[in-house]
Amino acid sequence: MRIAVKYCGNCNPEIDAPRVIGQWMKTLGDDEITFNPEGKKPADLLVIICGCRKACVYRPEIRAMGKQIILIKGKRMEGLSFGEAELTRRLIQSVESIREKSGH
Amino acid sequence: MTMKTGQQYIESLRKLKPKVYCFGEKVESVVDYLLFKPHLHAAAMTYELAHKPEFQEIMTATSHLTGERINRFTHIHQSTEDLVKKVRMMRLLGQRTGTCFQRCVGLDALNGIYVTSYDIDKKYGSKYHEHFKAFLQYVQQNDLMSAGAMSDPKGDRSLRPHEQDDPDVYLRVVERRSDGIVVRGAKAHITGSINSHEIITMPTRAMGPEDRDYTISFSVPVDTEGITLIFGRQTNDTRRLESELDAGNPKYGIVGGEALIVFDDVFVPWERVFMCGEHEFALELVETFAGYHRSNYGGCKVGLADVVIGASAWIAESNGIERASNIRNTLTEMVNMAETCWSCALACSYEGHQTPSGAYTINPLLANVEKLNITRFTYEWMRLAQDIAGGIIITLPSEKDYEHPEMGKYIDKYFKGKKGFPTKDRIRMYRLIENMAVGAGLPEAMQGAGSPTAMRIMIGRETNIDRKKELAKVIAGIREDPYFQDITQVKEDKAKAKVKGKNNRK
Numbered sequence: 329m330r331i332a333v334k335y336c337g338n339c340n341p342e343i344d345a346p347r348v349i350g351q352w353m354k355t356l357g358d359d360e361i362t363f364n365p366e367g368k369k370p371a372d373l374l375v376i377i378c379g380c381r382k383a384c385v386y387r388p389e390i391r392a393m394g395k396q397i398i399l400i401k402g403k404r405m406e407g408l409s410f411g412e413a414e415l416t417r418r419l420i421q422s423v424e425s426i427r428e429k430s431g432h
Numbered sequence: 433m434t435m436k437t438g439q440q441y442i443e444s445l446r447k448l449k450p451k452v453y454c455f456g457e458k459v460e461s462v463v464d465y466l467l468f469k470p471h472l473h474a475a476a477m478t479y480e481l482a483h484k485p486e487f488q489e490i491m492t493a494t495s496h497l498t499g500e501r502i503n504r505f506t507h508i509h510q511s512t513e514d515l516v517k518k519v520r521m522m523r524l525l526g527q528r529t530g531t532c533f534q535r536c537v538g539l540d541a542l543n544g545i546y547v548t549s550y551d552i553d554k555k556y557g558s559k560y561h562e563h564f565k566a567f568l569q570y571v572q573q574n575d576l577m578s579a580g581a582m583s584d585p586k587g588d589r590s591l592r593p594h595e596q597d598d599p600d601v602y603l604r605v606v607e608r609r610s611d612g613i614v615v616r617g618a619k620a621h622i623t624g625s626i627n628s629h630e631i632i633t634m635p636t637r638a639m640g641p642e643d644r645d646y647t648i649s650f651s652v653p654v655d656t657e658g659i660t661l662i663f664g665r666q667t668n669d670t671r672r673l674e675s676e677l678d679a680g681n682p683k684y685g686i687v688g689g690e691a692l693i694v695f696d697d698v699f700v701p702w703e704r705v706f707m708c709g710e711h712e713f714a715l716e717l718v719e720t721f722a723g724y725h726r727s728n729y730g731g732c733k734v735g736l737a738d739v740v741i742g743a744s745a746w747i748a749e750s751n752g753i754e755r756a757s758n759i760r761n762t763l764t765e766m767v768n769m770a771e772t773c774w775s776c777a778l779a780c781s782y783e784g785h786q787t788p789s790g791a792y793t794i795n796p797l798l799a800n801v802e803k804l805n806i807t808r809f810t811y812e813w814m815r816l817a818q819d820i821a822g823g824i825i826i827t828l829p830s831e832k833d834y835e836h837p838e839m840g841k842y843i844d845k846y847f848k849g850k851k852g853f854p855t856k857d858r859i860r861m862y863r864l865i866e867n868m869a870v871g872a873g874l875p876e877a878m879q880g881a882g883s884p885t886a887m888r889i890m891i892g893r894e895t896n897i898d899r900k901k902e903l904a905k906v907i908a909g910i911r912e913d914p915y916f917q918d919i920t921q922v923k924e925d926k927a928k929a930k931v932k933g934k935n936n937r938k
Contacts, residue, residue: 342896381785382795407788 332371341379438480470685515781526735532688534624538578544721550789623688667871680867726803730777750853776802797894
C-alpha cells in the first residue's frame with residue numbers, strides 16, 4: 329500500500345508524533361511510505377498527524393493527497409482522546425482495517 | 433428573519449413582564465425604570481451597530497441553519513475566522529460603551545450548549561441537540577438577547593450539590609413530567625438578565641452520579657411564571673438618578689447590571705431542555721462555555737482600556753503635562769498591557785479548532801491565560817489611570833455644587849486646567865475615570881467568567897509539564913538528542929566530548 333504521512337510541523341505538540349509514527353511503522357510490511365507528500369498522485373492512505381487539536385494542516389489541498397485519510401489531532405483520534413500508547417495502537421488498528429477493506 | 437435595531441430591542445422588552453425587584457420595590461416596567469436605562473442602552477448597542485455598514489462585517493454573520501444574515505450575538509462559530517470576528521466585536525463594543533454590554537454571556541451559552549448537546553446525543557441517542565437547534569433558530573429569527581445563567585449560589589463550597597443542607601442552593605429538577613420538568617433554586621450574579629428575552633441555564637460545576645438532578649440546562653422566557661429577579665447594586669449606581677455629570681458614564685452605566693434569579697418551581701417543556709441528568713457532560717459544558725467566555729475578555733476589557741487610556745491622555749493634556757516622560761511612559765505601559773491581552777484574545781481564536789458538532793471553539797489554554805492576565809492587568813491599567821488623573825477623581829464636588837449660582841464659579845475657577853479645556857469637560861472626564869477605574873468594573877474583570885483560581889486550574893490541566901521536562905532533559909544532556917546527533921554525525925557522548933575538547937583548546 330502506498331502510504332503518505334503528513335506532519336503538522338509540531339510547534340507545540342501534546343504528543344511525540346515521530347514516536348507514534350515510529351512505533352506504528354515497525355508494524356508495517358512492504359508498504360511504500362512517503363513523508364510530507366507533495367506529488368499530485370494521491371496515496372492509498374494519508375496519515376495526517378497533528379501535534380494538537382488545532383490540526384492546522386488539515387486543509388483541502390493536504391486532504392487531496394490521500395484516497396483515504398486517518399487524522400490524529402494531538403491526543404484525539406476519531407473523536408476520542410487517548411494516551412500516546414493507546415493512540416499508537418488505534419492507529420495500527422485503523423491502518424490494518426483500511427488495508428483489509430481496500431484489499432492491499 | 434429580523435435583525436432588531438437598538439430601539440426595536442428596547443421596545444421588544446415592553447412585551448415581556450418579568451417579575452423584577454430593585455431597592456425593595458417591584459419594577460413595573462424594565463424599559464422605563466431610570467436605574468436600568470444605561471444597561472439597556474449598552475445592550476442596545478449590540479443591536480444598533482449590526483445595522484451600520486461600517487460595522488456589519490464584524491457585527492453580523494451568516495446563519496449555518498438558514499443561510500440568512502443574523503446578528504453575530506446569535507451565531508454558532510463556523511470557523512476560526514468567526515472566533516476572531518467575535519473578539520473583534522467585543523473590543524468594538526467595549527470601545528463604544530465603555531462598559532459591559534451583557535450580550536456575550538448568552539452567545540457563549542448558545543455555543544457551549546450547541547457543542548455539548550451534540551456530544552450527549554451522540555452517546556445517548558437523545559434529542560437535546562435537535563431541540564436546541566430549533567430553539568437557536570427561534571433566537572436567530574427573532575434576534576433575541578439571552579442571559580447565560582451558570583453560577584449557582586453554592587452554599588457550603590466544601591459540599592457537593594446533593595450534600596447541601598439546603599438542596600436549593602444549586603438549581604435542580606424537583607419533578608419530571610411527561611411534558612417537561614419543574615425546577616427550583618437560583619442562579620446568582622447573572623449579567624443582563626432583567627433586560628434579556630430568554631434565560632439559558634447551565635450547570636456551574638462538574639457533577640457526580642448523585643448530582644443528576646442538578647445537571648440541567650434549559651431556556652425559558654424571562655417572564656416565565658415562578659421566576660423572580662432581584663437586581664444587584666453597583667458602585668455609585670444612584671448617581672445616575674441624581675446627576676448626569678456625576679454618573680461618569682451616564683449613557684451606558686457601570687458593569688452589566690446583574691441579578692439574582694430565583695426559580696420557584698418553574699415548569700420547562702422538554703423542547704427547551706438541553707441536558708437533564710447526564711452528569712458526566714456537566715464539566716464539558718462548563719469548560720466549553722467558560723472557554724468561550726474567557727476568550728471575550730481580551731476583547732471587551734481591552735475596548736474599555738482603549739477608553740480609559742484615552743481619558744487619561746486627555747486629562748494629562750488638559751493639565752499641560754502630556755509631554756512629561758513619566759506620563760508618556762505610563763500611557764505606553766497601559767497600552768502594552770492592553771495589547772498583550774488583545775494578543776491573547778486573537779491567539780486563542782486563531783488557534784481554535786472544530787468540535788464534533790461542527791462548531792468551532794477556542795484554544796482553552798490560551799483563553800485561560802488571557803483571562804488570568806485580565807484579572808491582573810485591568811487592575812494595573814486602571815491603577816495607572818488613577819495615577820495620571822490624581823486624587824481629584826475622588827474629591828470633586830458634585831454637579832449640584834457646580835450648578836450652584838455661588839459655588840459654581842469657585843469650582844469653575846479652581847478646577848480649571850490648560851486653556852482650551854473647559855472645567856465642565858474636565859469634570860466629565862474625571863468622573864469617567866472614576867466610574868471605570870474605581871468602581872465595580874474591577875471585581876467584574878476579576879470574577880466574571882470565573883475566578884483566577886478557576887483559570888489556574890484550567891491552565892494546569894491544559895499544560896503538559898511532562899513534555900516540558902522531557903525538553904529540558906534533552907537540552908541538559910540527560911536524554912538523547914537525535915537531532916543534535918544528526919547535525920554532528922556522531923553519537924551524542926562523543927559529540928559532547930568533541931565540543932568540550934574544542935573549548936579546552938581555547
